[in-house]
Amino acid sequence: MAALLAVRGVIKRYGPVRALAGVDLEVRAGEVVALVGDNGAGKSTLIKVVSGVTHADEGVITLDGRPVTVRGPHDAQALGISTVHQDLALCENLDVVANLFLGHEQRRFSWLRELRMERTARDLLASLDVRIPEIRTPVAALSGGQRQSVAIARALIGEPRLVILDEPTAALGVEQTAQVLALVRRLRDRGLAVLLISHNLVDVTAVSDRVAVLRLGSNAGEFTTREATQEMIVAAITGAGYGS
Amino acid sequence: MKAYAAAARERLTGRELGALPVTAALAVIMIVFSSLNSHFLSSENLTNLALQMAATGTISLGVIMVLLLGEIDLSVGSVSGLCAVVMTIQTVRHGLHPLLAVLLALAAGAAIGLLHGLMFTRIGMPSFVVTLSGLIGWQGLLIYLLGKGGTINLPFDGSIAKLSDTWLPDALSWTLAAVITAVYAAVAVLTRRARAGLDLPFEPVLRPALRITALAALLAIVVRILTTDRGVPLTLVIFASLVVVLDVLIRHTVAGRRMYAVGGNAEAARRSGINVTRVRTLAFVASGTIAAFGGVLAASRLSAVNQNSGGSDILLNAIAAAVIGGVSLFGGRGRTYAALLGILVIQSITNGMLLLNVDSSVRFMVTALVLALAVALDSLARKGRPEGLG
Numbered sequence: 070m071a072a073l074l075a076v077r078g079v080i081k082r083y084g085p086v087r088a089l090a091g092v093d094l095e096v097r098a099g100e101v102v103a104l105v106g107d108n109g110a111g112k113s114t115l116i117k118v119v120s121g122v123t124h125a126d127e128g129v130i131t132l133d134g135r136p137v138t139v140r141g142p143h144d145a146q147a148l149g150i151s152t153v154h155q156d157l158a159l160c161e162n163l164d165v166v167a168n169l170f171l172g173h174e175q176r177r178f179s180w181l182r183e184l185r186m187e188r189t190a191r192d193l194l195a196s197l198d199v200r201i202p203e204i205r206t207p208v209a210a211l212s213g214g215q216r217q218s219v220a221i222a223r224a225l226i227g228e229p230r231l232v233i234l235d236e237p238t239a240a241l242g243v244e245q246t247a248q249v250l251a252l253v254r255r256l257r258d259r260g261l262a263v264l265l266i267s268h269n270l271v272d273v274t275a276v277s278d279r280v281a282v283l284r285l286g287s288n289a290g291e292f293t294t295r296e297a298t299q300e301m302i303v304a305a306i307t308g309a310g311y312g313s
Numbered sequence: 314m315k316a317y318a319a320a321a322r323e324r325l326t327g328r329e330l331g332a333l334p335v336t337a338a339l340a341v342i343m344i345v346f347s348s349l350n351s352h353f354l355s356s357e358n359l360t361n362l363a364l365q366m367a368a369t370g371t372i373s374l375g376v377i378m379v380l381l382l383g384e385i386d387l388s389v390g391s392v393s394g395l396c397a398v399v400m401t402i403q404t405v406r407h408g409l410h411p412l413l414a415v416l417l418a419l420a421a422g423a424a425i426g427l428l429h430g431l432m433f434t435r436i437g438m439p440s441f442v443v444t445l446s447g448l449i450g451w452q453g454l455l456i457y458l459l460g461k462g463g464t465i466n467l468p469f470d471g472s473i474a475k476l477s478d479t480w481l482p483d484a485l486s487w488t489l490a491a492v493i494t495a496v497y498a499a500v501a502v503l504t505r506r507a508r509a510g511l512d513l514p515f516e517p518v519l520r521p522a523l524r525i526t527a528l529a530a531l532l533a534i535v536v537r538i539l540t541t542d543r544g545v546p547l548t549l550v551i552f553a554s555l556v557v558v559l560d561v562l563i564r565h566t567v568a569g570r571r572m573y574a575v576g577g578n579a580e581a582a583r584r585s586g587i588n589v590t591r592v593r594t595l596a597f598v599a600s601g602t603i604a605a606f607g608g609v610l611a612a613s614r615l616s617a618v619n620q621n622s623g624g625s626d627i628l629l630n631a632i633a634a635a636v637i638g639g640v641s642l643f644g645g646r647g648r649t650y651a652a653l654l655g656i657l658v659i660q661s662i663t664n665g666m667l668l669l670n671v672d673s674s675v676r677f678m679v680t681a682l683v684l685a686l687a688v689a690l691d692s693l694a695r696k697g698r699p700e701g702l703g
């Protein structure tokens with residue numbers, strides 16, 4: 070089966086810094102791929118390239134084996150790529166419903182279908198087991214965990230094929246982390262491809278099918294999660310010589 | 314019920330004060346001036362107040378469109394004056410039908426707004442600088458167009474001047490108040506029913522009932538006061554309708570929602586696929602168009618345009634009104650009602666001080682104090698917000 074998403078030889082420079090120095094990555098449908106690496110390894114940069122937030126200097130992105138150009142976030146969404154960035158990017162002044170549908174408002178001509186959106190939002194949040202007492206107050210009033218949940222729920226609104234999560238559990242407590250991981254498994258069971266970026270190897274081994282390691286902007290190993298130990302992954306992350 | 318308790322707490326902690334401070338300020342102003350001068354609350358004076366509000370209040374509405382994005386439009390005064398001059402020249406010198414002349418003025422305002430929007434979005438010039446040069450440049454064009462005379466009178470019996478001297482018959486005023494209340498009530502009932510139909514939570518019946526009663530009472534008081542004098546001025550009806558229509562538009566259309574989104578967090582809006590450039594350009598076009606209409610109202614009230622049209626303190630009052638009314642300078646927060654409430658505060662101070670024969674120096678200082686208070690509240694509310702991005 071051809072990979073849903075494949076990137077080949079992606080290079081991205083920020084001035085003198087080479088954030089990505091020729092990276093390859095594949096994600097298949099119904100698979101959770103964990104992308105791990107030390108701080109500054111280039112994980113966020115890679116997903117920004119894939120989600121159209123920045124542009125690669127070199128390299129190709131293919132979807133179902135066909136090369137695609139991702140000129141902006143809109144292109145990525147149209148291709149079925151949905152991303153939850155590390156900095157969430159919610160509009161704090163808008164309520165939960167408005168944030169969930171931002172950029173994809175349900176409408177009749179130009180008129181917002183407020184009640185329909187609220188119904189869908191409540192159903193979606195309930196199906197994800199996300200509890201937010203008042204979804205009509207501005208997001209500014211929510212806790213960190215609640216915001217994370219809103220951001221993940223929002224990624225599902227456009228019926229994407231690939232969901233990218235950048236450090237989704239970094240700011241969460243134990244219980245909410247478990248909920249997010251359960252949610253990630255549910256996405257896979259729906260047949261979605263999931264690219265999960267995480268620092269937490271316990272989370273990674275608990276939920277992923279494969280692990281791809283980045284180090285200093287380059288591939289530094291790839292493992293089938295079932296066959297890998299945490300020591301092997303750590304060694305690849307720190308460059309101690311196992312893996313690739 | 315729990316949700317409403319949460320909402321109430323939210324209000325009290327100062328994060329979402331909304332129209333509360335400005336309403337309180339208005340009440341204080343009314344009480345102070347009416348106790349100092351019995352004429353202040355007379356029908357005649359309140360009617361004058363209503364007449365004085367419409368033009369600058371309308372221009373303030375335009376400013377709000379841009380403030381909601383967290384940007385500023387300093388050109389609205391000049392643009393209003395320039396467009397009024399264009400209208401007047403066309404209808405007085407070239408005999409263009411007044412309605413067409415007004416439409417031409419609006420088109421000119423839209424074109425100017427488009428130009429500002431493109432300079433801001435395409436070239437990346439700060440909105441402050443774009444509209445500051447607009448402030449100077451369009452006033453220059455205005456003076457150039459007026460030529461030597463410096464003043465052009467509109468015919469007193471022409472339809473543009475008549476706009477400011479038209480008063481609704483009493484029966485019509487009362488009918489209008491009744492219809493507005495009925496529509497408001499109908500929307501409340503239908504919304505409630507629709508929410509119930511979709512199995513969404515809805516308010517306890519007492520709250521909408523209270524709001525409808527409050528609206529009915531407010532309209533009744535206003536109509537009662539104005540009808541004891543000359544009647545409800547048409548320009549007040551026009552201004553109030555603009556406030557309501559714009560509020561409905563920006564809160565219930567896709568474009569309006571996106572304006573709030575861009576004002577709240579432009580990067581988040583961009584990442585969710587919103588064309589931020591288009592939203593920003595649209596806001597400047599709206600601002601220019603509305604400013605032009607404000608200029609038409611001002612020209613109508615004066616029955617003339619001159620080198621001072623759109624000048625003096627119109628711009629500052631328009632911006633101050635929006636901010637005093639509760640529109641955040643940081644973007645993303647505020648409603649069009651701010652223009653109505655804010656201009657009411659400013660004009661009440663001006664009007665009351667004139668009645669008391671207070672020197673304009675004191676009037677400026679008091680207005681400044683109110684403005685500073687409003688901005689302080691806005692800044693504190695922003696600081697109080699957790700991890701504020703906007």
Ligand SMILES: Nc1ncnc2c1ncn2[C@@H]1O[C@H](COP(=O)(O)OP(=O)(O)O)[C@@H](O)[C@H]1O
Nearest residue numbers: 083086088106107108109110111112113114115
């Ligand atoms: N906008 C930017 N400007 C300059 N340098 C950047 C920018 N974004 C990332 N970098 C640099 O690129 C490298 C990779 O960063 P990033 O992709 O955020 O790493 P990670 O997410 O793996 O921690 C780092 O050295 C970082 O400093």
Ligand SMILES: [Mg+2]
Nearest residue numbers: 112113114155
């Ligand atoms: Mg990162």
